[in-house]
Amino acid sequence: MEYPTIAQLHTKLMNGEITVAALVAEYYDRAKASDLNAFRELFTAEDIAAQVAIAEAMIKNGTATALTGIPIALKDNILFAGHVVSGSSKILEHYTASYDATAVQKLKAAGAIIIGRTNMDEFAMGSSTENSAYGPTKNPHDTTKVPGGSSGGSAAAVAAGLCVAAFGSDTGGSIRQPAAFTGIVGLLPTYGTVSRHGLMAMGSSLDVIGPMTHTTADAKVFYDAFKGQDIYDGTSATAPAPAPLKKRLAIPKGIFDKGGIDPEIETNFKALVEKFTAQGFTIDEIELPHFADSLAVYYILMPAEVSSNLARLDGIRYGDRAESISINDVYGDTRGALFGPETRRRILLGTYVLSHGYYDAYYNKAVALRATIRKELETALENYDAIFTPTTPTPAFGIGEKVNDPVSMYLSDLFTVPANIAHHPAISVPSGKSTAGLPFGVQFIGARFAEETLFALGTIVEDIR
Amino acid sequence: MSTTLTKEEITRLATLSRLTVPEAELETVVQDVGAILGFVDTIQSVQLDSESVNDSELNNVFREDAVHPLVAVHDLIEAAPLHQDHFVKVPKVIE
Numbered sequence: 001m002e003y004p005t006i007a008q009l010h011t012k013l014m015n016g017e018i019t020v021a022a023l024v025a026e027y028y029d030r031a032k033a034s035d036l037n038a039f040r041e042l043f044t045a046e047d048i049a050a051q052v053a054i055a056e057a058m059i060k061n062g063t064a065t066a067l068t069g070i071p072i073a074l075k076d077n078i079l080f081a082g083h084v085v086s087g088s089s090k091i092l093e094h095y096t097a098s099y100d101a102t103a104v105q106k107l108k109a110a111g112a113i114i115i116g117r118t119n120m121d122e123f124a125m126g127s128s129t130e131n132s133a134y135g136p137t138k139n140p141h142d143t144t145k146v147p148g149g150s151s152g153g154s155a156a157a158v159a160a161g162l163c164v165a166a167f168g169s170d171t172g173g174s175i176r177q178p179a180a181f182t183g184i185v186g187l188l189p190t191y192g193t194v195s196r197h198g199l200m201a202m203g204s205s206l207d208v209i210g211p212m213t214h215t216t217a218d219a220k221v222f223y224d225a226f227k228g229q230d231i232y233d234g235t236s237a238t239a240p241a242p243a244p245l246k247k248r249l250a251i252p253k254g255i256f257d258k259g260g261i262d263p264e265i266e267t268n269f270k271a272l273v274e275k276f277t278a279q280g281f282t283i284d285e286i287e288l289p290h291f292a293d294s295l296a297v298y299y300i301l302m303p304a305e306v307s308s309n310l311a312r313l314d315g316i317r318y319g320d321r322a323e324s325i326s327i328n329d330v331y332g333d334t335r336g337a338l339f340g341p342e343t344r345r346r347i348l349l350g351t352y353v354l355s356h357g358y359y360d361a362y363y364n365k366a367v368a369l370r371a372t373i374r375k376e377l378e379t380a381l382e383n384y385d386a387i388f389t390p391t392t393p394t395p396a397f398g399i400g401e402k403v404n405d406p407v408s409m410y411l412s413d414l415f416t417v418p419a420n421i422a423h424h425p426a427i428s429v430p431s432g433k434s435t436a437g438l439p440f441g442v443q444f445i446g447a448r449f450a451e452e453t454l455f456a457l458g459t460i461v462e463d464i465r
Numbered sequence: 466m467s468t469t470l471t472k473e474e475i476t477r478l479a480t481l482s483r484l485t486v487p488e489a490e491l492e493t494v495v496q497d498v499g500a501i502l503g504f505v506d507t508i509q510s511v512q513l514d515s516e517s518v519n520d521s522e523l524n525n526v527f528r529e530d531a532v533h534p535l536v537a538v539h540d541l542i543e544a545a546p547l548h549q550d551h552f553v554k555v556p557k558v559i560e
Contacts, residue, residue, distance in 0.1 A: 095544065098540040098541055098543075099535055099540075231528065231533060232533075234526040234528070293507070293508060296506075297508060300505050307482060311482075311483075314483065315546065316546070316555055317544070317553065319544075320546060325556065326556060326557075327555060327558050328483070330555075332480075332484060335482075335483055335484045336487070337485070339484070341490075344486065344494070345497055345498060345501070347482050348478045348486075348494065351478045351482045353505075355481070362508075365511075365513075368513050369511060407504050410504070
């Protein structure tokens with residue numbers, strides 16, 4: 001089913017063809033009736049009505065923006081003052097945000113309507129939403145399949161028309177992989193272009209908030225509304241001016257040689273390569289010797305950061321707590337009982353790679369390799385607009401299929417992780433469907449701050465796919 | 466491929482990370498964490514030249530030493546599961 005774009009809805013709102021209240025009601029009612037488990041919570045009717053009144057006033061007094069009156073969903077790890085935000089974890093089931101994330105504050109100022117928060121893997125750790133403490137989200141294209149993760153609730157909500165656009169967060173592929181699995185557009189912006197203030201920290205050197213939308217044009221409009229440097233995030237940055245398109249794409253040599261890539265995805269990707277060539281693009285296979293090492297680097301650096309970031313969830317400062325007597329038992333029992341298995345695994349793994357005797361072999365080696373991967377991508381992208389790959393090796397897999405095999409679950413992030421490791425932006429755009437009707441996505445990894453190039457390439461895919 | 470970890474090692478890591486792992490789950494955790502370590506061990510065989518260790522992107526970020534009020538302290542204390550007046554309540558720390 002085709003849903004309208006932000007620009008189409010904006011026009012209708014501005015010329016009075018539809019009211020904000022009617023538009024929001026249409027999406028809200030659909031979200032309420034949905035059984036995909038995409039939303040953790042739809043905000044109350046009173047709450048929505050107050051937001052609608054502000055948007056209606058902005059339209060009336062001429063201060064409306066491109067997002068005024070547009071129904072948006074938040075991932076359940078982004079703070080919205082006065083609203084519960086749980087990271088889809090038991091430990092924060094009753095935690096209410098004390099302040100707005102910078103990205104949320106910008107949406108509010110733009111007059112967008114925030115209708116609810118979406119399901120995700122606990123604290124954004126996972127590739128399927130099966131690690132949510134509140135059950136998996138279903139893929140709208142086939143409800144026996146996962147929607148991907150960790151931003152699977154946001155992806156399913158957009159794909160099923162339960163909101164116009166949604167926030168995701170991407171630490172190793174958590175926006176792009178679910179976007180590919182559900183047939184929508186997902187952007188990992190350059191690290192630093194979006195403030196992380198008010199985003200629950202997972203891997204602080206990797207986390208980025210980004211847009212999940214129906215089209216590339218929507219992704220740009222949405223992203224432009226919440227990007228920007230912020231005094232509350234010392235790693236945030238202002239982007240330099242965009243560069244013109246070179247019409248040159250690079251494919252990492254040998255990505256189809258190692259096996260593990262679904263044959264239909266390979267065929268779909270190669271057909272698109274032909275179509276880009278027909279558009280006057282030069283497409284080269286290039287050597288990126290450490291591209292494939294990114295996943296191992298990621299599964300050292302990320303758990304290390306997770307183990308320290310999640311130390312703050314101790315039963316004392318936020319959320320729920322175990323009723324134990326001694327302080328150490330309160331810590332241990334709260335965390336042991338209220339964190340899910342994947343979160344516990346990653347904390348233990350992070351503690352291991354940072355512990356005495358293993359630190360050099362794992363953490364320091366991974367940091368060095370990260371610098372090598374970054375340099376490799378940076379050098380390659382001096383001559384090309386983007387590194388071009390399928391977004392995922394396979395289409396959406398079955399619910400329950402990979403839950404007992406963490407390593408096989410991790411492999412679905414094979415192509416998405418390098419961009420996070422190197423702090424480069426990347427976009428996933430729908431490129432077709434399997435014979436079984438499951439969506440495919442292709443990914444472009446751009447030079448740092450080259451989001452405009454990625455939008456241009458995404459638009460071309462939408463025209464020629 | 467998997468790295469062999471013992472139950473004792475996992476129990477020690479659990480203590481370090483203040484995370485009670487139930488006895489019944491210990492065996493699965495030992496296997497899962499071992500499998501992941503086996504997977505990431507591939508980086509040990511990657512040869513790197515020494516200069517690549519320098520991460521040129523990392524630099525200091527300075528700001529004015531000015532106060533930007535963000536959220537009332539009261540609201541943050543309210544977020545704690547146990548609190549009284551203006552204090553977070555914790556179990557007795559010294560026996």
